[in-house]
Amino acid sequence: MSQTEFDIIERYFRPLGRGRPETHLGVGDDAALLRLPAGQDTALAMDTLVAGVHFPEDAPADAVGHKALAVNLSDLAAMGATPVAALLSLTLPDFDARWLAGFADGFGALAGRYGVDLIGGDTTRGPLSVTVQVVGSVAPADALRRAGARPGDTVMVSGSLGDAALGLDRWRAGVGADDPVVRRLHYPEPRLPLATVLRGRAHACIDISDGLIADLGHVLAASGVGARIVAENIPLSPAFYASCPPQYRLEYALSWGDDYELCACVASAEAGSVAEAAAAAGVPMTVIGEVTREPGLALLDQDGRPLDIRTGGYRHFDARQDPSP
Numbered sequence: 001m002s003q004t005e006f007d008i009i010e011r012y013f014r015p016l017g018r019g020r021p022e023t024h025l026g027v028g029d030d031a032a033l034l035r036l037p038a039g040q041d042t043a044l045a046m047d048t049l050v051a052g053v054h055f056p057e058d059a060p061a062d063a064v065g066h067k068a069l070a071v072n073l074s075d076l077a078a079m080g081a082t083p084v085a086a087l088l089s090l091t092l093p094d095f096d097a098r099w100l101a102g103f104a105d106g107f108g109a110l111a112g113r114y115g116v117d118l119i120g121g122d123t124t125r126g127p128l129s130v131t132v133q134v135v136g137s138v139a140p141a142d143a144l145r146r147a148g149a150r151p152g153d154t155v156m157v158s159g160s161l162g163d164a165a166l167g168l169d170r171w172r173a174g175v176g177a178d179d180p181v182v183r184r185l186h187y188p189e190p191r192l193p194l195a196t197v198l199r200g201r202a203h204a205c206i207d208i209s210d211g212l213i214a215d216l217g218h219v220l221a222a223s224g225v226g227a228r229i230v231a232e233n234i235p236l237s238p239a240f241y242a243s244c245p246p247q248y249r250l251e252y253a254l255s256w257g258d259d260y261e262l263c264a265c266v267a268s269a270e271a272g273s274v275a276e277a278a279a280a281a282g283v284p285m286t287v288i289g290e291v292t293r294e295p296g297l298a299l300l301d302q303d304g305r306p307l308d309i310r311t312g313g314y315r316h317f318d319a320r321q322d323p324s325p
């Protein structure tokens with residue numbers, strides 16, 4: 001390790017290991033030591049963000065720091081786990097003090113809000129890329145897996161979908177990071193408050209990183225069931241509604257991803273209390289459809305007619321288009 005890397009770690013990253021009771025030893029030794037509560041399962045997740053692939057090359061530095069941690073915390077939320085610590089592997093093209101300070105600010109602000117200690121990592125030189133691993137804890141019976149959805153369950157989704165996709169369009173068109181949908185692209189909010197709501201209530205859960213269709217599809221495949229969702233029920237934010245061209249609305253909301261909302265399948269009798277508890281936790285959850293015994297994911301309009309799952313358009317040339325009587 002060169003002197004510069006040592007300086008970077010001391011200056012920007014050691015201060016982010018705040019010292020939770022579980023952190024027995026943080027940044028500075030050959031390995032960190034964690035002491036997790038007895039009887040809890042350790043939840044581990046890791047995601048890499050590559051510049052130009054997972055975030056725009058010109059994204060603000062603090063947005064990169066925020067997002068690198070946020071996408072990982074989103075995985076813990078989807079698992080029903082409580083975050084404890086994070087490891088950060090950072091590959092940097094050069095030493096840029098301003099960029100590093102911004103990155104550490106974005107990472108540190110989010111870590112601070114959820115009490116996550118940065119306990120270690122690696123710092124190397126190369127094309128900009130950020131890998132974060134998070135450590136969380138969850139009671140074995142409470143983990144929210146992808147398998148477990150049952151026919152008749154209600155499908156619910158948090159917040160609103162499509163903002164990040166529209167945000168990328170707007171960012172590329174020169175709209176600033178203070179625009180509400182551009183903010184959703186750069187500063188996704190991990191839905192950790194919902195982990196508490198869904199633990200012990202949801203039969204299955206996933207976070208939406210690749211679009212509702214793809215990610216709900218993973219839940220359905222893992223659970224051996226299907227689902228019907230209603231296009232009009234997909235929650236869209238007022239800002240999205242106001243600035244997305246109508247013909248792209250459903251495609252952005254269903255297929256693009258990067259929103260990091262949660263999608264959960266809950267017993268239909270529980271849907272009302274989940275919605276109430278979610279609203280009380282500050283993140284609304286909306287009913288978008290139901291789990292079916294027949295496999296496959298169908299997108300319907302309000303009258304039950306099938307829509308094209310990718311674009312939300314009518315399936316004009318599809319034999320299965322006829323609504324069932």
Ligand code: ADP
Pocket residue numbers: 001009013014026027028029030031032088089090118119120121122123
């Ligand atoms: P080693 O050579 O033993 O792997 P390093 O020189 O890579 O150790 O790192 C020294 C210490 O700094 C370790 O505790 C490591 O976890 C920590 N560290 C390195 N890079 C980062 C980073 N980007 N963020 C947080 N901690 C880091």
Ligand code: MG
Pocket residue numbers: 121122123
């Ligand atoms: Mg190392």
